[in-house]
Amino acid sequence: MARLSVNIDHIATIREARKGNEPDPVAAAFLAELAGCDGIIVHLREDRRHIQERDVEILRKTIKTKLNMEMAATGEMVKIAGKINPDMCTLVPEKRQELTTEGGLDLLGNFAYLKATVSKLQKEKILVSLFIDPDPEQINAAKELKADFVEIHTGTYSNVKTKKEIERELKKIVESVTLASQLGLGINAGHGLNYRNIQPLLNLSEIDEFSIGHSIIARAVLVGFERAVKDMIDLVKTP
Numbered sequence: 752m753a754r755l756s757v758n759i760d761h762i763a764t765i766r767e768a769r770k771g772n773e774p775d776p777v778a779a780a781f782l783a784e785l786a787g788c789d790g791i792i793v794h795l796r797e798d799r800r801h802i803q804e805r806d807v808e809i810l811r812k813t814i815k816t817k818l819n820m821e822m823a824a825t826g827e828m829v830k831i832a833g834k835i836n837p838d839m840c841t842l843v844p845e846k847r848q849e850l851t852t853e854g855g856l857d858l859l860g861n862f863a864y865l866k867a868t869v870s871k872l873q874k875e876k877i878l879v880s881l882f883i884d885p886d887p888e889q890i891n892a893a894k895e896l897k898a899d900f901v902e903i904h905t906g907t908y909s910n911v912k913t914k915k916e917i918e919r920e921l922k923k924i925v926e927s928v929t930l931a932s933q934l935g936l937g938i939n940a941g942h943g944l945n946y947r948n949i950q951p952l953l954n955l956s957e958i959d960e961f962s963i964g965h966s967i968i969a970r971a972v973l974v975g976f977e978r979a980v981k982d983m984i985d986l987v988k989t990p
């Protein structure tokens with residue numbers, strides 16, 4: 752059965768809208784864990800638009816499940832990860848102007864640099880996941896880079912509208928998940944997933960964990976955070 756890790760970046764987005772101290776992502780992490788999630792995910796962006804170093808430091812000391820820190824593969828971030836020691840680092844591409852992460856890493860185009868980054872993090876005993884598009888070339892490259900996990904980017908699947916497009920994107924995800932599993936990679940999946948579009952992915956038993964943020968926080972605004980997390984857990988964990 753798949754696990755659910757909750758991305759709490761957007762709790763911090765609301766806090767940063769007023770540059771104050773509420774709502775606190777640390778409180779959200781407590782509630783998500785009480786609701787039964789398997790892990791907490793935060794993206795410490797270079798521009799610190801939502802999550803701050805203070806959040807990651809306190810989360811490291813307080814959460815009881817697993818901490819997955821999303822980050823760009825920069826020297827600054829590797830240093831911070833070494834200090835914080837999350838259970839997993841997910842390397843993502845990052846652009847200042849984007850509203851959210853827009854696609855997977857280009858592993859082939861940045862091979863040598865990423866290899867050094869993966870190895871530095873693993874030396875700190877941190878599991879490394881690479882956020883990539885559902886593309887066999889990228890999956891094979893992730894294996895060559897000795898990543899522990901891949902996170903399959905589900906954003907394109909989540910954004911397309913027609914039945915034909917959805918089927919095309921689902922096929923790519925299914926083929927990528929199958930290949931990653933054959934290669935012995937751990938498999939996470941996320942971006943743009945919600946209470947409806949996650950359904951077909953629940954049949955893919957190779958997926959270890961779903962990483963979901965925006966749809967849970969959006970529902971939480973209306974029905975409460977704990978219920979929003981529980982509703983997603985019910986979907987992910989109902990056989």
Ligand code: PXP
Pocket residue numbers: 758760794821841843851852882902940941942943944962963964965966
């Ligand atoms: N996975 C990665 C690598 C991401 O960058 C994000 C967004 O921060 C997510 C998953 C979660 O995406 P969403 O907020 O759309 O659920």
